[in-house]
Amino acid sequence: MVSVRSVYTQPSSLTFSDLPWIIEHREDRCTLCGQCTAVCPKQAIYLTYRRQRVPKLDILKKKRGNEYRHFVGIRQNTEVDKMCIGCGMCSSVCPNEAIGPVPNPNEHRSRFHMDQKGDSWKRGGRRNAPGKTILDRLSFGRISMLTDPALDAGRHEFNTNTILGRVLPPEEYIRRKAAGEWIPPTREIFPFVIGSMSFGGLSPNMWLGLLQGVAYCNEVLGIPVVMATGEGGCPPWVLKSPFLKYIILQIASGYFGWDEIIRAIPEMQCDPAAIEIKYGQGAKPGDGGLLMWFKVSKLIARLRGVPEGVDLPSPPVHQTLYSIEESVMKMIQTLSMAFNFRVPVYPKISGSTSAKSVLNNLVRNPYASGLLIDGIDGGTGAAYNVSMDATGYPIASNLRECYQELVAQGRQNEIPIFAAGGVGKNGNVTQNGMALIMLGASGVHIGKYIMQACAGCLGNELGRCNVCNVGICPKGITSQNEKLFRRLDPDDVAQRVADTFSSIQTEMKKIMAPLGRSQSLPIGMSDALTIDDADAAERLGIKYAC
Amino acid sequence: MCRLALKTADIPFSPYEVLNGMEAMQEGYDGSGLGLLLRGVSFEDYKYKKEEQVILSGIAHTEAAVRRLQRLMEERGFEQDYDHRFKVNADLIESKDRYQYIVRVYKKPEGLTEKELEERLMQTRLFLRRNGEEHGNDLTVFSFWPDVVTIKEVGWPLEVGDALGLNDDRIKARVVMAQGRQNTNYGINLYACHPFFIQGIATMTNGENTAFIPIKEWLEGKNIPGYMGYQSDSEVFAHILHYVTKKLDLPLAAYKHVITPLKSEELDAHPQGDFLKGLRTSCRRLIIDGPNAVIGTLPDETCMLAMDAKKLRPATVGGRPGAWAIASEMCGVEALVPDRDPTLDFQPMREHTVIIPPERKELQIWSQFDQFTLSQAA
Ligand code: SF4
Ligand code: SF4
Numbered sequence: 035m036v037s038v039r040s041v042y043t044q045p046s047s048l049t050f051s052d053l054p055w056i057i058e059h060r061e062d063r064c065t066l067c068g069q070c071t072a073v074c075p076k077q078a079i080y081l082t083y084r085r086q087r088v089p090k091l092d093i094l095k096k097k098r099g100n101e102y103r104h105f106v107g108i109r110q111n112t113e114v115d116k117m118c119i120g121c122g123m124c125s126s127v128c129p130n131e132a133i134g135p136v137p138n139p140n141e142h143r144s145r146f147h148m149d150q151k152g153d154s155w156k157r158g159g160r161r162n163a164p165g166k167t168i169l170d171r172l173s174f175g176r177i178s179m180l181t182d183p184a185l186d187a188g189r190h191e192f193n194t195n196t197i198l199g200r201v202l203p204p205e206e207y208i209r210r211k212a213a214g215e216w217i218p219p220t221r222e223i224f225p226f227v228i229g230s231m232s233f234g235g236l237s238p239n240m241w242l243g244l245l246q247g248v249a250y251c252n253e254v255l256g257i258p259v260v261m262a263t264g265e266g267g268c269p270p271w272v273l274k275s276p277f278l279k280y281i282i283l284q285i286a287s288g289y290f291g292w293d294e295i296i297r298a299i300p301e302m303q304c305d306p307a308a309i310e311i312k313y314g315q316g317a318k319p320g321d322g323g324l325l326m327w328f329k330v331s332k333l334i335a336r337l338r339g340v341p342e343g344v345d346l347p348s349p350p351v352h353q354t355l356y357s358i359e360e361s362v363m364k365m366i367q368t369l370s371m372a373f374n375f376r377v378p379v380y381p382k383i384s385g386s387t388s389a390k391s392v393l394n395n396l397v398r399n400p401y402a403s404g405l406l407i408d409g410i411d412g413g414t415g416a417a418y419n420v421s422m423d424a425t426g427y428p429i430a431s432n433l434r435e436c437y438q439e440l441v442a443q444g445r446q447n448e449i450p451i452f453a454a455g456g457v458g459k460n461g462n463v464t465q466n467g468m469a470l471i472m473l474g475a476s477g478v479h480i481g482k483y484i485m486q487a488c489a490g491c492l493g494n495e496l497g498r499c500n501v502c503n504v505g506i507c508p509k510g511i512t513s514q515n516e517k518l519f520r521r522l523d524p525d526d527v528a529q530r531v532a533d534t535f536s537s538i539q540t541e542m543k544k545i546m547a548p549l550g551r552s553q554s555l556p557i558g559m560s561d562a563l564t565i566d567d568a569d570a571a572e573r574l575g576i577k578y579a580c
Numbered sequence: 581m582c583r584l585a586l587k588t589a590d591i592p593f594s595p596y597e598v599l600n601g602m603e604a605m606q607e608g609y610d611g612s613g614l615g616l617l618l619r620g621v622s623f624e625d626y627k628y629k630k631e632e633q634v635i636l637s638g639i640a641h642t643e644a645a646v647r648r649l650q651r652l653m654e655e656r657g658f659e660q661d662y663d664h665r666f667k668v669n670a671d672l673i674e675s676k677d678r679y680q681y682i683v684r685v686y687k688k689p690e691g692l693t694e695k696e697l698e699e700r701l702m703q704t705r706l707f708l709r710r711n712g713e714e715h716g717n718d719l720t721v722f723s724f725w726p727d728v729v730t731i732k733e734v735g736w737p738l739e740v741g742d743a744l745g746l747n748d749d750r751i752k753a754r755v756v757m758a759q760g761r762q763n764t765n766y767g768i769n770l771y772a773c774h775p776f777f778i779q780g781i782a783t784m785t786n787g788e789n790t791a792f793i794p795i796k797e798w799l800e801g802k803n804i805p806g807y808m809g810y811q812s813d814s815e816v817f818a819h820i821l822h823y824v825t826k827k828l829d830l831p832l833a834a835y836k837h838v839i840t841p842l843k844s845e846e847l848d849a850h851p852q853g854d855f856l857k858g859l860r861t862s863c864r865r866l867i868i869d870g871p872n873a874v875i876g877t878l879p880d881e882t883c884m885l886a887m888d889a890k891k892l893r894p895a896t897v898g899g900r901p902g903a904w905a906i907a908s909e910m911c912g913v914e915a916l917v918p919d920r921d922p923t924l925d926f927q928p929m930r931e932h933t934v935i936i937p938p939e940r941k942e943l944q945i946w947s948q949f950d951q952f953t954l955s956q957a958a
Contacts, residue, residue: 178790190890193843197861204828207862211855220861222844444801447865550790553840553889554867561793 046150048112052143054497055120055135059108063132066106070124070133075506075518078118079133082109108133114147121492121499123508137496148419155419156326158502158512160317160459160482161411162423164495168430168570170462172469175564175579178550185552187543192552194542195258196225196477198308199378200403201448218403219376221307224251224259225555226467226538228531229408229454229479230284230310230382232264233291234325234334234346235415235502237519239527240489240511245272246524247488247531248280257535260307262479265323265348267291267337273298278306284382285369286312287322288348290338296372305377308403309369313358313392314384316412316429316455318421322348326416328505331514359395362402370401378403385409385427385455393436397445404450406479407432411456413482413493415512416503429455430473434574437474437558446558450476458483459495464541473574474558485511488530489522582774582786582908583760584895586875587916588883588936589903592622592752595731597916599741602760604915605907612761614737617775617782618729619881620754626662628685630727633661634701637730638682638708638721639770645718646680652711656704658686664751672743674735681744682721683729683751698779701725702806709771720770723777727879729753732773755881759784772811776818779806780879783821786908787871787893789813798865799823817874820866825878832884833952834859836933839868840889842948851951875906883936891930897943898925904936904943 050056057079071081086103110118118135125134148155178184199220202210210217228248233241244261251259265286272278273295283306285292314320325334325346335342352361362381369379380403383392389407396402409429414422433453440446453475457466459482467478485491489511492499502512510522546552549562556562564579565571571578583605585598595616621628621635628635636653640646653660664683692700705724712719722730729751733740737760741747759774774784789795792813799807799819804827807819817839824835841860847853860867870888873895877883885897885906897906898913898920905916913925928934931948946952 176790178788185890191843197864201861201864204823204859204862207858208828208830211858217858441797441801444798444803446801447798447862550788550871551869553869554791554864556791556794557865558794558797559791 046114046147048114048144048147050110050112051138051140053110053112053117054138054142054144055118056138057108057110057118057124058134058136060132061105061107063130064108065130065132067129069127069129070108073123073127073508075121075123075501075508076119077116078111079108079124080111082107114144114150117144119499119501120497121508156324156416156503157419157422157500158415158417159493159500160413160422160495161426162495162497163411167411167456167459167466168428168565169456169466169469170460171567171570172465172563172565172576173579174468174472174545174549174562175577176562177548185547185550187540187547190547190552192543192546193554194224194539194546195222196555196557197221197450198223198380198404198452198477199450200401201450203448216375218401219378221260221378222258223307223477224257224535224539225471225477226259226463226535227282227452227477227479228259228261228484229481230262230264230282230312231415231481231485232266232284232323232325233269233337234266234329234514235264235512237507237510237513237522238333239519239522239524241269243522243524243527244484244488244531245277245280246528249277250528250532251535252280255532255536257539259531259535262310265290265312266325266334267294269337270294270298274301274303276303278302279304281306282308282310284310284312285365286348287350287352288346290340290346290348293339294337299372305373308378308380309373310406311362311365311369311379311381313352313361313381314386314408315382315414316384316408316410316426317414318417319384319386319425319427320350321417321421322350324348324416324503326503326505328503329512329514334514358392362392362395363399366399366401375401380404380406382406382408385429385432387427389427389432389436390439393439393449393451396449397440397443402449404452404476405436406452406454407436408479409453409455411459412454426455429453429470431573433470433475434473438575440474441558446474452477452479454479454481463487464538464545467538468542468545468556469563472556472559472563473576474560476555476557484531484534487534489527582784583912584784584786584873584875584906584908585758585912585916586756586877586883586906587903588755588881588905588940590754590940591902592620592754593756594747594749594752595756595758596741596747598756598758599738599746601905601907601912601915602737602758604911605909613734613773614732614740615759615773615775615784616731617723617757617777617877618751618753618755619727619877621727621729622752623662623664624750624752626664626685628662632688633685634688634724634726635729636682636684636686636721636724637728638719639678640680640682641677641718641720642679645712645715648711648715649682649708649719652708653686656707657689658704661685661687667745667748667750669743669745672735672739673733675733678733681731688726699805702779706806706808725777725780725879728777728780728782730775730777732770734770755877755883757782757784757875757877769811771809774812774814776812776815778818778822779826781818781822781825781876783814783818783874783876785814785817785872785874787873787888789816789868789870789872791867791869792816794865795820795868814872817868817872818876821876823866831952832878832882832935833933833946836886836931836948838863838866839874839886840930841867842931846949850949873908881938885928885934886932887928887930889930894927896925896927897934897936898922899943901941904940906934906936
C-alpha cells in the first residue's frame with residue numbers, strides 16, 4: 035500500500051467534494067460517445083481508461099493471484115482552473131442522460147484557492163445572492179375598485195412608452211418654442227431598455243441577434259425598444275445603417291471605439307437614440323470596463339483600435355478630468371455638440387449613497403438628458419469577484435431617494451431617472467421593472483435577463499457558469515471564438531427578443547389595467563405599491579401591507 | 581358615484597332647480613353630500629355689483645369663528661357690504677357644528693392691478709383657511725372671488741337645499757354647478773367636496789383619478805400658491821385648468837391636450853403636432869387616466885365639459901339658445917332644460933371639449949384633432 039505521506043498534496047489540492055459542482059456520471063448509461071468532454075468549456079471532465087484488480091483465490095490449487103478488468107469512464111478534474119462550473123452543457127449534449135452537474139451542498143473549499151498565481155478571482159456574471167430581492171417583494175396593491183368599469187388589458191389601448199431626454203418645464207418649453215430656441219432632444223422609447231453590453235463583451239452573433247430583434251420590435255411590433263452598446267464602440271456597418279436610431283452609444287473611460295464613431299458621424303443616416311457616458315457600473319463600482327485578452331479577437335481589436343490578444347482594462351475614471359462635476363459637464367456638452375445637440379446625452383453611475391449629489395449636479399446642467407443608476411445586482415462581463423459580490427448599493431432605495439429629491443424640487447419630469455441592477459434577476463422582469471417605475475424610474479435597463487431569456491445564458495446566482503470573462507461561453511453569447519459563437523443563431527436570438535418584449539408589454543398592461551392606468555406610464559405612482567416589510571415600506575415611502 | 585349637473589342660462593334661476601335635476605339622477609349616487617358653485621349671482625334683497633364687490637363663501641362652525649372672521653377681514657382692509665343669511669332649518673342638517681353659513685359681500689380692494697387683485701383674493705382665502713385649521717377647523721372657506729358663491733354640505737342634496745332654504749329664490753345665479761356625494765376616497769371632509777375653486781376657475785369631476793399621486797406631487801412641486809389641499813383626487817383637475825389657462829396662458833382648448841394628449845401617431849398628422857408633442861412631454865405628469873368627466877366654469881361664465889381619453893365616464897350636454905345643461909346622466913339634462921330639442925343632445929367623445937360660451941347662443945364642440953389658435957407658440 036502506498037504510504038499516506040507519499041501522497042502528493044499541495045495546499046491547493048482539492049478533491050471533487052471540495053468543488054461547488056459535482057459531476058454525477060452513470061456508467062451504466064454512458065456509451066462513451068465523448069460529447070460531454072468535447073463540449074465542456076472548462077475541461078472539467080475527461081475520459082479515462084482504468085484497470086480494476088479483481089483478486090483471485092483458488093483454494094483447491096492453493097493459488098493466489100489477480101485478474102484485471104478494464105473499463106472506461108468519465109472523471110472530474112479537481113484543479114482550480116479546471117473546476118466544473120455547473121454549466122450543464124455536458125448534460126445537454128449527452129444522448130443518454132448519463133451525466134450532469136449537481137450543486138455541492140458542502141462548503142466549498144475551492145473558494146479559498148481561486149487566487150492561484152496571486153491573481154484574484156475574476157469572473158463574469160452577477161452577484162452571488164440568491165433568493166427574492168426587494169423588487170420581487172413589491173406588489174401592486176392600489177386596485178382601482180372605486181369606479182367601474184375598470185380597464186381591460188386585452189381590449190383597451192395602453193401607452194406603455196416613456197421619454198428619454200431632458201424635458202423642459204412647460205413655461206420654459208412654451209417660451210423657447212415661441213422664441214425659436216433650442217429644445218433639448220427627447221425620444222419616446224419602450225421603458226425596458228437592453229442595457230449596455232459591449233460588442234466585444236458579446237459575441238458578434240449575439241450582438242447581431244439583439245439588433246435584429248430590436249429592429250423587429252420597432253418596425254414590426256411597434257414596440258420602440260432601444261439597446262445600449264456598452265463600451266467598445268459599434269460595428270461600422272451599424273453606425274452607417276438606419277438601425278443606429280435604436281442604439282444608445284456608450285462612451286466609457288477607455289473611449290474604445292470612439293475613433294470609429296466620430297469618423298462615421300458624417301456618414302450616419304440617422305442619429306443614435308442617445309449617448310450614455312459611463313462613470314460607473316453597479317456590478318463593479320470603482321472599476322472601469324474590462325475585456326480580458328481571451329476575447330480581444332482580430333475583429334474586436336480592429337474595432338477598438340488596439341492590438342489583438344491583450345487585456346483591455348479601462349481606467350476607473352475619465353482620466354483627463356478633475357471631478358465628476360467637471361467631467362459630467364464637459365463630456366455632456368462635448369458629446370451633445372458632436373451630434374449637434376440633437377441627441378440626448380446622459381451619464382450612467384453605479385448606485386451609491388452619493389447618487390443624489392450627482393443628480394443635483396445634473397439638474398443644474400441644461401444639457402444633461404437623464405441619469406442611469408445601476409444597482410449592486412447588476413451584471414458584468416468581467417470583474418473581480420469581490421467587486422461583484424460585495425461592492426455596490428441596492429437600486430430600490432437609491433432610486434427612490436433620488437426621485438424624492440427631484441419631487442422636492444419639482445423637477446421629477448425634467449430629468450428622467452433610469453434604474454438598473456437586478457431587474458428580472460429571478461425572472462420577474464416586468465414586475466421588477468414596473469415596481470421601479472412606480473418608485474420613480476422613467477424606465478429600466480436589463481442585461482442579464484436579456485441574455486438569459488433571449489440567448490439561453492446559463493448563469494445564475496449560485497455561481498453557475500459565470501465564465502463570461504474568459505471567452506469560453508458555452509452558449510456562444512460572450513465569446514469571440516468562432517467555434518463557440520457559431521452555436522448561437524442570430525435569427526433565434528432575434529426571435530426571442532421579439533417574444534420577450536411582446537410578453538413584457540402584455541404583462542405591463544396586466545399590471546396597469548387593475549391600477550386604472552393606461553394613458554401614461556405610472557411613473558412615481560408610489561401609492562400603488564405595497565410591501566410586506568414595514569422597514570422597507572418606510573424607507574421607500576410606500577404602504578406596508580400584510 | 582358622483583352625480584354632476586350644471587346649468588347655465590341668460591336669466592338667473594334658483595340653484596334649487598339644479599338640485600331637482602340631480603334628484604332625477606338619484607339612482608346612481610349615495611347622497612352623502614352636496615357641493616354648489618354659483619356664478620352670475622343675484623340676491624333678492626341686495627343689488628350685487630360684480631365689478632365692485634367680491635364674495636366670500638364658507639362655513640363658520642362656532643360663534644368665535646364668526647367674530648374672528650369679522651376681525652381678520654377688517655384687519656386685512658376688507659369692508660363688508662352685505663351679509664347674506666340663509667333661512668336655515670338646522671334639523672335637516674346632519675352635522676351639528678354649523679354655526680353660520682358665510683356668504684359675505686366685500687368691497688373690492690382698490691388700486692390693484694388685475695393680477696395683484698387675483699393674488700390678494702387667493703392669499704386671503706388661503707390665509708382664512710389656514711387660520712381655521714389652526715383653530716381646530718372652526719372656519720371653512722370655499723371661495724373668495726367676484727360673483728362666486730360656494731356652498732358645501734354633507735347630506736342628501738335636496739335636503740341640504742331645503743335646510744338652507746334655497747327654494748325661496750333669495751339667491752339666484754346664471755351658472756350653477758352642482759355635485760352630489762362627497763368624495764369618499766380620502767374621507768369625508770368639506771374641502772374634499774367638488775366643485776373645486778382656484779382664482780375664478782372651478783371644476784367638478786366624477787370618477788376616480790388613478791394618476792392622482794404623480795399629478796399631485798408635480799403640482800405641489802411647482803410651489804404655486806393655492807396648489808395645495810388635495811383632500812380629493814379630483815382637486816387637481818381644477819388646478820391643471822388653472823395652470824394651463826393662467827400660468828401657461830394657453831387657450832382653453834389646450835386643457836384637453838394636457839390632460840389627455842393625443843397619441844404620437846395622431847400628433848404626427850396634426851397641424852400643430854410638433855408643438856403639441858412637446859407640450860405633452862413637458863406636461864407629462866398632468867396626464868389623467870380617468871375614468872372622469874370634467875365639468876368646469878371660468879370667470880366669464882364660460883362652461884366646459886371634457887372626458888378622459890377612454891371615455892369611460894359618460895356625460896351629456898344639451899339645451900337651447902339661452903339655457904344649457906351638462907349632466908353626468910341624460911335624465912339630468914332633461915330635467916334641467918326640458919324645453920330643448922333632445923335630438924341635439926351631445927355626448928362628447930374622447931377628443932372633444934364642449935364649450936358653452938358666455939353668450940349661450942350655441943355649443944362649441946372642439947376636437948383635439950382641430951387646429952386651435954395659439955398666440956404665443958404657433
Ligand atoms: S457542467 Fe459544464 S463545466 Fe461541468 S463538466 Fe459539465 S460541461 Fe463541464
Ligand atoms: S452562458 Fe455564457 S454568458 Fe451566460 S454565464 Fe455562461 S459564459 Fe456567461
